[in-house]
Amino acid sequence: MIDETTEVRQAREDALPLLSPQDLDPLLERIGNARYVLLGEASHGTAEFYRWRAELTKRLIAEHGFSFVAVEGDWPDCHQLHCCVSGVAGVPNDPEQVLWSFGRWPTWMWANQEVVDFARWLREMNKTREQDPPVGFHGLDMYSLWDSLRAILDYLREHHPDEVETAMSAYRCFQPYDEDPQSYATSTSMVPDGCQDEVTALLADLRDRASLSATPGLGPAFVAEQNAAVVVDAERYYREMIHGGPRAWNIRDMHMADTLDRLTEAYGPESKAIVWAHNTHIGDARATDMAEADMLNLGQLVRQRHERDGVVAVGFGTHSGSVIGSPRWGGPVRRVSVPPARQDSTEGLLNEAVPDRDSLFVFEPDAPSAWAERVRGHRAIGVVYDPRRARTGGYVPTVLSARYDAFVHCDRSTALVPLHPWEPEAHGEAETYPSGL
Template sequence: MKKILLLLLILTPSLLRAQQRYNLGMETTDVRTALPAGWTAFTTPESDSRVSTDSTMVYSGRYAIRLTKDSSRAQTPGIAAYTVPVDFYGKTIKLRGYVRTEAVEGGWAGLWMRVDGTAAFDNMQQRGIKGTTPWTPYEIVLKLDGNATQISLGGLLTGKGRVWIDSLTLFVDGKNAQLIPAEDIAAKTAEMNWLKTHAMPLKAVDAGHGGDDLQGLKPLIGNARIVALGECTHGSGEVFRVKHRLLEFLVTEMGFRIFAIEANLPEASIMNEYVLYGKGTAEKGLDALYFWTWHTREVLEMAKWMRAYNIAHPDKMVQFTGFDMQYSKGACDNLLQFAAQYAAELKPLMDSVVRYCDRLKTAGADQAFSREDKVRLKEWLEQAGDLLKKNQRRYTQQAGDSIVEWQARNLVVLQQYFLLATQYGSSFNIRDKAMAENIEWLAKRYPGQKIVLWAHNGHVSRHPALMGGHLDKTFKKQMVVIGFGTAKGSYTAIKKGEIKRDNVLAPPVPRSFEGYAQASGIGNFILDIRKRQLQEEPVSWLLRYARLRSIGSMAMDGGNAQFEYNILPDAYDALIYLDNTSASEVL
């Protein structure tokens, strides 16, 4: 019996470490970062600070985090950070940890904690630790409410000296967060019954299966001018196939005639020539789009379907276009060809612009452009625009309204492209705003035509900074946004510099749409989540911050990295859930 007790005493610490959901004790390390796993260092050359793992000075266990700062520039602290997803409920969150300092001066050291999604924050500024102190416990207590998305916490050092952080514990209403059991979603009978009652089961993934199970989309879409179809990854085959099926339904049963994809606006004309008139091939059309994400078997089959539909319905043809602006070649080629045929006075300006485009191909924007360069580019593009306006009548007589209108848009795309290339640090907002502007132009270019958009969830979402948020200001109820989620499977993405199809979808995390959807056992379905549809209490999980899978072109490891928070009814009108998806087939 004594031997058994002794064995349990020896094993207990390691068993407890194995059960830890959060690496708050720093006992698991990451060989890639040389820091405790999950921890991040925020330092800058100006702060003259370093964050490292220390195995010689610890409060307990094997490791602690050490922050070192060689100067006392208080405005540029060294920070060690860790995030904990809010997969629990409570009123207060308390961080307790042990801190040791050595010769801290010209600033302070301490713990810090922030409740993301709220304004709750404390960095111990008013009670910061200074000088040399032994291991001492400190606490931070903040309010926790339903808007909380994640807890960000760690240690910081604003002054010169050294500080060690160890043995952190997080308490939710007095309970150790490590020991709070995961939420049993399947046991939530009311929520599951609500979901089963309101979900529209999706009977088929592929096009060509009729639209009986899609009829519930008609009252949701109504007379909307735009339907935006998102995707939870850029490489999920079944998501692409369902989007193809939805395009088929929207074209054949609801009169949509414009298809616009997250690809460069000028270059998409090559695919449009194929789907409208059979010029070239669908494969060459995909090549012109640049992105490997669309160079897939699934998108190829959709383009071929569009061509077949147009052959059978010459009076109801659907067009293929893009709305992105990340490349300059298509716009430059179009403008140079126009100059050669109709506008010789435009050629010198375009030759200068092309030379700058070529510089961007071989150097980063910071190396390629000086302030003077940016001024010149702006002037050249403005002068080209002035020429088009000044000679519009002559150009129109020679080339026609449509060609002149497209050349003016090519110039706008170039302006957007150079703004994106030369405004480092704000590219995400610049691109989304520009894509929204191009979609608005398409809507004016084709008055009365209904448009299907194809892009990532992260672009179609109505978040104010995203493409969908910009479009919402113009189209409001004339736009319906449909997001996608999936519970398990594989996906295509770039990993270690190569396109890989063996990336694994992490299981749904707590407080995620996919978690509830998977627990319901419904299978694939469509769910209307417009707020006026959400009148019953069991949908409170939808109205709070919930998580939805979001992976771009780069592979992401771990469940927390693969999901992002949102108030889903604010971002989308409907969600499509696919229980199991596989990697898209890159050609």
């Protein structure tokens, strides 16, 4: 058995200094011709994770021709940002104005200065692509049930007014719950089918419309169809949440994987995708204890579906610092400390090996170092975060080199900069399973 001192030495030898975007060259070489690059984060509120993801994404777009960025965000809100960075008429010119309008708690996930900076870069980059389609920015998540319903109604009123009644049937079915997912979920314990029939009919109708659309790619019919897919899967998700267990989680990650597939198809056979999401979504679940709980995730599904196309997953972690989080679901935005990681964790090992710096680890596919093949706790911070409990909880047992193809360690990290100095009320939004990830 390898002792800890040997593992620390191995990790130190494997660590590549990460000081500038040029230091990402070994990772870009590892990515090569891969079609899917999945970029994680150990928390939703850490500036360094967002910045390094943005720097790598810029290089993938500029040097490797990647087609779009898909994030752990709502489809309707992110579509507005997509229109902004694509230069669509009638949409605000400044991404900050669009991001400011993001209203679902927690707004800081996307309404923050780090995303503003990247989105402004992307808008300027798209201005130079005169002969090529713009690089997109899209949401993979499915919490926008009511916003998506309203977007569908707007689309049908403009393009197919004779079909509005199908959407209104679904809207009326959800109306008694006053946009409260918990209320709807509870009601399905008495009426198990809930609004399932109405949303299924809505999706079928919009898929027929999309197949007949003369506008290729991401035209209005595609956007409306995706909103309908959100409504269908969100309804299933809330129906399952009342029962507990992993099925709601699996519905959510399968929705994200299906949305990613629809996007790559819409962008064409040569398209390439970048994903931004929490480590718990992009790191392969089979390399963690999630598999024992019958949970799958986006990273696992993308690897299983698209291994031949090339998939590279990059995890992120931090030893200590600060983060944006909330003391409870729907609570206020606050900057809180991240205490030093447990010594027996991945982050504890890497702090001992390469303290006080950002480092990059690129794992050899066939022969990763022994330290990266050992099961260790790997820190995961949700939007609800209490540092007082961080020493005993919030660690996912992980084989690092199996969960990711590369890893970015930010030894001491800082909180990102939210655009909003306050947070809107959560409007009854149900907490994500297992804990705000």
